[in-house]
Amino acid sequence: MADLAISQELNPALVLGEPVYADVTRKVSGIVEGRMPRSWYIAIAFTGTLTLVLAAMLTYLAFTGIGVWGNNSPVGWAWDITNFVFWIGIGHAGTLISAILFLFRQRWRTSINRFAEAMTLFAVACAGIFPLFHTGRPWRAVYWLFPVPNPALHIWQNFRSPLIWDVFAVSTYATVSALFWYTGLVPDLATLRDRAKTRARKIVFGLLSLGWRGSARHWRHYELAYLLLAGISTPLVLSVHTIVSFDFAVSVIPGWHSTIFPPYFVAGAIFSGFAMVVTLMVIARQVFDLKQFVTMKHLENMNKVMMATGLIVGFAYATEFFIAWYSGNRYERFVFLNRAFGPYWWAYWTMVSCNVFLPQLFWFKRVRTSIPAMFIISILINVGMWFERFVIIVTSLHRDFLPSSWGYFRPTPIDMLTLAGSFGLFLTLFLLFVRFLPMISMTEVKGMLAADAAHPGDRP
Amino acid sequence: MSQSAIYGAVAEFASPESLLAAIRGVRERGYSRLDAFTPFPVHGIDEALGAPRSPLGWIVLATGLAGAAAALMLIWWTGAINYPLVVAGKPLFAFEFSIPITFELAVLFASFGAVIGMFLFNGLPRLYHPVFQHSRFEHATDDRFLLAIEADSDGFEAAAAVETLRALGGEHVEVIAA
Numbered sequence: 001m002a003d004l005a006i007s008q009e010l011n012p013a014l015v016l017g018e019p020v021y022a023d024v025t026r027k028v029s030g031i032v033e034g035r036m037p038r039s040w041y042i043a044i045a046f047t048g049t050l051t052l053v054l055a056a057m058l059t060y061l062a063f064t065g066i067g068v069w070g071n072n073s074p075v076g077w078a079w080d081i082t083n084f085v086f087w088i089g090i091g092h093a094g095t096l097i098s099a100i101l102f103l104f105r106q107r108w109r110t111s112i113n114r115f116a117e118a119m120t121l122f123a124v125a126c127a128g129i130f131p132l133f134h135t136g137r138p139w140r141a142v143y144w145l146f147p148v149p150n151p152a153l154h155i156w157q158n159f160r161s162p163l164i165w166d167v168f169a170v171s172t173y174a175t176v177s178a179l180f181w182y183t184g185l186v187p188d189l190a191t192l193r194d195r196a197k198t199r200a201r202k203i204v205f206g207l208l209s210l211g212w213r214g215s216a217r218h219w220r221h222y223e224l225a226y227l228l229l230a231g232i233s234t235p236l237v238l239s240v241h242t243i244v245s246f247d248f249a250v251s252v253i254p255g256w257h258s259t260i261f262p263p264y265f266v267a268g269a270i271f272s273g274f275a276m277v278v279t280l281m282v283i284a285r286q287v288f289d290l291k292q293f294v295t296m297k298h299l300e301n302m303n304k305v306m307m308a309t310g311l312i313v314g315f316a317y318a319t320e321f322f323i324a325w326y327s328g329n330r331y332e333r334f335v336f337l338n339r340a341f342g343p344y345w346w347a348y349w350t351m352v353s354c355n356v357f358l359p360q361l362f363w364f365k366r367v368r369t370s371i372p373a374m375f376i377i378s379i380l381i382n383v384g385m386w387f388e389r390f391v392i393i394v395t396s397l398h399r400d401f402l403p404s405s406w407g408y409f410r411p412t413p414i415d416m417l418t419l420a421g422s423f424g425l426f427l428t429l430f431l432l433f434v435r436f437l438p439m440i441s442m443t444e445v446k447g448m449l450a451a452d453a454a455h456p457g458d459r460p
Numbered sequence: 461m462s463q464s465a466i467y468g469a470v471a472e473f474a475s476p477e478s479l480l481a482a483i484r485g486v487r488e489r490g491y492s493r494l495d496a497f498t499p500f501p502v503h504g505i506d507e508a509l510g511a512p513r514s515p516l517g518w519i520v521l522a523t524g525l526a527g528a529a530a531a532l533m534l535i536w537w538t539g540a541i542n543y544p545l546v547v548a549g550k551p552l553f554a555f556e557f558s559i560p561i562t563f564e565l566a567v568l569f570a571s572f573g574a575v576i577g578m579f580l581f582n583g584l585p586r587l588y589h590p591v592f593q594h595s596r597f598e599h600a601t602d603d604r605f606l607l608a609i610e611a612d613s614d615g616f617e618a619a620a621a622v623e624t625l626r627a628l629g630g631e632h633v634e635v636i637a638a
Contacts, residue, residue: 020603021499021602021603022602022603025499025602025603147534147538154543155543155545156538156539156542156543157538158539158545158547159535159538159539159557159558159561160539160547160548160550160557161547162560164561165560165561165564168560168561168564168565169560169564172564172565172567172568175568175571176567176568176571179571179572179574179575180571182575183575183578187499187500187601190601191499191601191602193601194597194598194600194601194602195598195602206587207587210579210584210585210586210587211584211585211586211587211588211589212584212601213497213589213591213592213597213600213601214497214498214499214500214600214601215495215496215497215582215591216495216496216497216498216502216505216506216509216511217495217511217582218582218584219498219501219502219505220506220511220514221514221516221577221578221581221582222501222578222582223501223514224513224514224516224517224578225516225574225575225577225578228516228517228520228570228574229571229574229575232520232524232567232570232571232574233567233571235563235567236564236567239560239563239564239567243560243564246560442499443499443500444500446499446500446603447500447501450476450500450502450503451503454476454477454503
C-alpha cells in the first residue's frame with residue numbers, strides 16, 4: 001500500500017482523468033473541428049501584422065542592400081547570424097523530444113512531441129531567412145548555397161568551408177523534421193478524415209492521410225519506419241548544432257576558435273528549445289484546456305531538462321574563461337576579459353544571469369511546479385540564449401587584431417523590426433498549426449493508455 | 461454475390477485484448493488471410509497474425525549508403541575533377557572535410573528511404589479501400605478494433621466466416637464487397 005502511494009508520488013500519471021480512447025479523439029479533434037477562442041483571433045491579428053512587418057523589412061533589404069542592417073566592419077556578422085543561431089537552437093527541442101526521448105523510452109514525451117516538432121519546423125523556417133537574406137541577393141543564393149550548375153561562372157561551392165556544411169545540415173534537418181512530423185501525423189489525419197462532416201474537410205484530410213486505414217500490415221511497417229527515423233534523427237539533432245558551431249570554431253578568431261563549441265552549442269540549443277516549448281505549452285494548455293494530457297509532470301520534467309542543460313552551458317562559460325587564462329594565449333585572454341568587462345559587459349552579464357543564475361531556481365520543487373514561475377523563467381532563458389549568441393558573435397569581432405579598426409556594433413531599426421517580424425512569422429505559423437492540425441498525437445496517447453491498461457502499476 | 465466480388469467479413473471488437481483473442485481464434489479455425497484495423501499499433505498483433513518482420517531496415521540501410529556515396533562523389537567530382545581550385549592551401553579532396561556533408565546526405569536519403577519505403581510497402585497512397593464500406597469504419601481510427609477475414613483465405617465462405625466472427629464475440633459483423 002505504502003509502496004503504491006510512493007510510486008504514485010514519484011511517477012504521477014501522464015494522462016489524468018482516466019479517459020477512454022473516444023475521449024482522447026473527441027478532446028484533441030474537437031479543438032481542430034470547433035471554433036477558436038476569441039484570444040486566438042486577437043493573437044493572430046497581432047502576429048500576422050508582425051509577419052507583414054517581416055515581409056516589408058526583407059523586401060526593403062532586397063531592394064536596397066544589407067547596409068540597411070547595422071553590420072559593418074569590423075562586425076560583419078551581427079544580429080542576422082545571432083538570430084539564425086537563436087532560431088536554429090530553438091528548433092532543437094522538437095526532434096530531441098520526438099527522437100531521443102523515444103529511443104530512451106521516455107513516455108512523457110507522448111503528449112508533447114507533436115507540439116514540439118511543429119515548433120521545430122517553424123523555428124527552422126525563421127532561422128533560414130537570416131543567412132538567406134544576409135547574402136543580400138537571395139534570388140541568386142541557390143548558386144551559392146547548393147551545388148547547382150552555375151551558368152555564368154561554372155564554379156562550385158568550396159566544400160572545405162563549414163558554411164556550406166551548415167547549409168547541408170540545416171536543410172537536411174528541416175527536411176527530416178518535416179518528414180518525421182508528417183509520418184507521425186498521418187494516422188491522426190485519418191482520424192480527422194473519418195470524423196469530417198463537411199465535403200471540404202473530407203477531401204483535404206482524405207488526401208493528406210493518403211488513405212491510411214490503420215491496417216495491421218500498415219502498422220508493422222509504420223512502427224519500424226518511426227523507430228528508424230528516430231534512430232536516424234538522434235545523431236542528426238546533435239550534428240546540426242555541432243555544424244552550426246563549426247561556422248565559428250573552424251575559424252581562427254579568438255573567442256570562436258574553440259573545440260568546446262560543439263557540445264556547448266548543442267546543450268544551449270536544447271536549453272533554449274525546451275524553454276520555448278514550455279513558454280508555448282503553458283499558454284496552449286491553458287487556452288485549450290489540455291491539463292488532462294499535459295500534466296505538471298510533463299512541465300516539471302522539461303524544467304529539469306532546462307536546469308541540467310543550463311548547468312552544462314554555465315560550465316562551458318566557465319571553461320572558456322579557464323582555457324583563456326590557462327592557454328597563456330594573450331589574444332584569447334583579451335577577448336574574454338573584453339567580453340565580460342569590455343563595452344559589451346551588459347550583454348555578457350544579461351546572458352549569465354538568465355542562463356546560469358536564473359535556472360538554479362528550478363532546484364526548488366515549488367518553483368519547478370509553479371506555472372507563473374516557469375513561464376517567466378522560460379522566457380528569460382530565451383532572452384539569455386539570444387544574448388549568448390550575440391555575445392559570442394559580436395564581442396569576438398568588434399575588437400580584432402588591429403586596434404585602429406575597433407568598433408562598436410549598433411543595430412538599426414531595420415535589424416530590430418526584422419527580429420520582431422521573425423517572432424511574428426513563428427507565432428503565426430504556430431497559431432495556424434493549433435487551428436488546423438491535432439496538437440497532441442491521438443494515436444500515441446491511445447497506445448499509451450492501452451499499455452497502461454495491459455500493465456497496471458508498471459507506469460514509468 | 462460471387463466469392464471474387466467479396467473483400468471479406470469484418471467484425472468489430474471493443475478492446476485490443478478481445479481483438480487479439482479473436483485473431484487467435486480465427487487462426488485456429490484455419491483462416492490464413494486476416495487483417496486488423498486499429499486506431500493505434502496493438503502490441504503483440506504481429507505475433508498473433510504471424511506477420512514477418514518488416515524488411516524496411518534494409519531499404520533504409522541502402523538509401524543511407526547511397527546518400528553517403530552521393531555526397532562523396534559530389535564533393536570529389538566538383539572539387540577535384542570538374543573545377544579544381546586551391547583554397548587556403550588545402551587538398552582538393554579529403555575524407556576529413558567531407559565528413560559533415562557525407563553524414564547529412566546519408567541521413568537525408570535514409571529518411572526519405574524510411575518514409576517513402578514505408579508508404580510503398582503499405583500500398584499507400586491509396587485513397588479507397590473496400591473496408592471503408594464497413595458501417596462503423598470511422599471507429600477504427602477512433603476507439604474500436606476491426607478484424608477482417610479476407611475472401612482469399614483458404615476455404616473462405618462468407619456465411620461461415622460471419623458465424624466464426626460472431627462466435628468469437630465480434631459485433632457489427634458485415635460482409636464487405638470488394
